[in-house]
Amino acid sequence: MALFRTRSAAVYGIEAHLIDVEVDMYSGTSTRDMVTVGMPDTAVKESRERIKSALMNSGFGFPNKPVTINLAPANVRKEGAGFDLPMAMGIIGAMGGAAGRASDSFLITGELSLDGSIRAVRGVLSMAVCARKQGIPNVVVPSENAAEAAVVEGVNVYGVKTLAEAVQVLIQPESRLPLQPIATPPSHTPEFDFGDVRGQASAKRAMEVAAAGGHNLLLVGPPGSGKTMLARRLPGILPPLSFGEALETTQVHSVAGALPNDCGLLRQRPFRAPHHSVSDAGLIGGGIGTARPGEVSLAHNGVLFLDELPEFQRSVLEQLRQPLEEGSVTLARSMMTLSFPASFMLVAAMNPCPCGFYGDQTRECRCTGAIIQRYLTKISGPLLDRIDLHIEVPAVPHKELRGDQTGATSAEIRERVARTRLIQEKRGYPNAKIPSGRLRQICPLDDAGERTLEMAIRKLGLSARAHDRLLKVARTIADLGGSEAIQGKHMAEAVGYRSLDRVYWK
Ligand SMILES: Nc1ncnc2c1ncn2[C@@H]1O[C@H](COP(=O)(O)OP(=O)(O)OP(=O)(O)O)[C@@H](O)[C@H]1O
Ligand SMILES: [Mg+2]
Numbered sequence: 001m002a003l004f005r006t007r008s009a010a011v012y013g014i015e016a017h018l019i020d021v022e023v024d025m026y027s028g029t030s031t032r033d034m035v036t037v038g039m040p041d042t043a044v045k046e047s048r049e050r051i052k053s054a055l056m057n058s059g060f061g062f063p064n065k066p067v068t069i070n071l072a073p074a075n076v077r078k079e080g081a082g083f084d085l086p087m088a089m090g091i092i093g094a095m096g097g098a099a100g101r102a103s104d105s106f107l108i109t110g111e112l113s114l115d116g117s118i119r120a121v122r123g124v125l126s127m128a129v130c131a132r133k134q135g136i137p138n139v140v141v142p143s144e145n146a147a148e149a150a151v152v153e154g155v156n157v158y159g160v161k162t163l164a165e166a167v168q169v170l171i172q173p174e175s176r177l178p179l180q181p182i183a184t185p186p187s188h189t190p191e192f193d194f195g196d197v198r199g200q201a202s203a204k205r206a207m208e209v210a211a212a213g214g215h216n217l218l219l220v221g222p223p224g225s226g227k228t229m230l231a232r233r234l235p236g237i238l239p240p241l242s243f244g245e246a247l248e249t250t251q252v253h254s255v256a257g258a259l260p261n262d263c264g265l266l267r268q269r270p271f272r273a274p275h276h277s278v279s280d281a282g283l284i285g286g287g288i289g290t291a292r293p294g295e296v297s298l299a300h301n302g303v304l305f306l307d308e309l310p311e312f313q314r315s316v317l318e319q320l321r322q323p324l325e326e327g328s329v330t331l332a333r334s335m336m337t338l339s340f341p342a343s344f345m346l347v348a349a350m351n352p353c354p355c356g357f358y359g360d361q362t363r364e365c366r367c368t369g370a371i372i373q374r375y376l377t378k379i380s381g382p383l384l385d386r387i388d389l390h391i392e393v394p395a396v397p398h399k400e401l402r403g404d405q406t407g408a409t410s411a412e413i414r415e416r417v418a419r420t421r422l423i424q425e426k427r428g429y430p431n432a433k434i435p436s437g438r439l440r441q442i443c444p445l446d447d448a449g450e451r452t453l454e455m456a457i458r459k460l461g462l463s464a465r466a467h468d469r470l471l472k473v474a475r476t477i478a479d480l481g482g483s484e485a486i487q488g489k490h491m492a493e494a495v496g497y498r499s500l501d502r503v504y505w506k
Contacts (some may be wrong), residue, residue, distance in 0.1 A: 004090050005021065005090065005103065007021065008021055009125075011126050011127065012039070012336065013340055017130065019073075019078065019313075023091055024353075025095070031064065036069045036087075036273070038073075041078075047081060051112060052393045053115075054084070054088055055088055056269075057114065060097065063094070080122065087379065088112060120144040121141075124141050125249050125250055125254040126254065132155050137156060138155065139157050141157065147179070147264045151250065163230070189421045191236070192232045194233050197229060198256070199401065206391040207234060210234070211417045212431075213432050213475065215431070216347070216386060217388070218309070220352050222356045231349060234347060238302075238439075245301045246266055246301075246475055248300065248304070249416070255406070272302070272344075280315065281314055283296060291333060292328070294340075299342070300344060306349070310379060353371070353376075358372055390439055401493045402455055422478050441471070443471045443475045449488050451483065453471075456470070456491070459494070477494055
């Protein structure tokens with residue numbers, strides 16, 4: 001046997017595509033003992049040395065004839081070290097090793113060490129999804145990635161630690177039991193509870209509204225008033241991830257190489273809090289080669305928390321506009337465009353001024369008007385427009401902090417949120433994502449609601465986008481109140497959440 005084929009996959013965005021690894025060995029001489037074609041990147045080209053050592057050290061030997069390896073289809077770039085294992089197994093097959101028999105029914109990925117042991121790779125969950133779609137019944141993956149692959153039903157997952165073990169699976173799959181999926185039920189006990197937050201009733205109410213409709217949120221207040229504390233508690237009142245959401249979120253983390261070892265499906269909504277020094281690529285995604293997901297995608301189906309919002313570079317913040325609008329990011333690469341899902345709730349927090357005490361009742365602000373304005377204008381109008389709820393988080397009075405009065409617990413709030421989400425599910429959209437064409441129909445106003453809206457638009461001078469977003473927030477408040485029509489009081493509360501930008505951003 002001189003020509004042999006194994007199958008592997010390459011991941012673009014969070015989608016894996018089947019790649020055939022064709023190995024040809026021919027008699028004759030060549031100055032190179034192994035050539036890889038089919039748009040391999042540097043890491044793939046370097047695999048020659050790893051494969052050679054791994055084969056020698058595992059006792060398989062290396063052919064004394066020239067080897068050509070083609071990664072097909074040839075028109076897409078192949079990145080990373082995950083082709084090591086399928087290439088090495090292809091060579092063993094081409095040498096006539098018994099691994100030959102059934103290689104078409106296996107999708108193989110893994111990075112080789114020189115001693116033949118196998119290292120984890122990124123994107124294995126997506127590859128397992130690809131195998132199922134393509135009708136390939138078995139996958140052979142690094143043992144550290146086996147749990148994520150086993151999430152996919154209908155494929156047999158074999159986690160392997162060495163090249164020799166992988167060959168053994170191919171020769172005698174019946175000698176091993178495929179890995180069973182680890183069933184992790186969604187957890188209902190959040191790490192942080194709203195029951196710990198004293199006072200701040202109106203901020204807590206706003207967080208409930210945000211969670212109920214999936215709205216973005218800005219918290220403004222002096223240092224130490226509890227903004228970070230409140231934000232951390234948001235994931236705990238959101239409904240549990242559905243299987244489909246969990247799968248997509250886990251895929252993103254797998255592609256980013258951010259999944260812990262032996263981790264199956266992620267069942268908690270992600271909470272990402274990137275530091276304000278984060279780069280464009282760190283926040284939005286990118287980097288060299290086929291691009292990695294950024295924080296906006298790691299927060300997919302969860303919460304992206306930007307603490308100290310004005311400290312972020314303005315250019316970085318402006319890049320949030322696309323994901324906030326579309327729920328995904330598109331990255332242009334030299335040969336293709338990639339897209340990653342990025343549907344998250346944005347929670348931003350900031351002080352009202354550099355010293356933090358502008359508008360505070362208890363301490364005097366030391367900033368001049370010009371300094372405050374410069375600070376606030378770091379946040380552009382279009383970005384503010386995309387944040388539906390702006391709320392003030394004042395310092396908690398000492399009496400409240402020391403008292404034993406705490407408000408609702410996360411479990412209580414979560415139940416109300418879940419009930420409201422159910423109403424939205426029947427309509428087909430979470431309130432924050434109602435398409436503008438359906439707004440009129442889904443958000444009917446009674447007379448008082450209509451009047452309140454009209455007045456607010458006139459007084460606050462809101463943009464058309466802000467108007468639409470106002471309606472959606474009012475829809476959520478009415479849903480929480482169990483009302484079909486949006487009444488005056490619902491609209492008034494929604495307007496209240498948009499007044500802050502007129503206080504500060506005059
Ligand atoms: N409402 C509250 N109830 C109970 N504890 C609180 C409350 N607010 C603040 N704290 C306590 O103060 C600490 C600091 O709060 P937190 O970090 O959330 O403030 P912050 O508003 O984010 O401040 P900064 O503007 O400096 O970032 C919390 O970890 C918590 O222990
Ligand atoms: Mg803080």
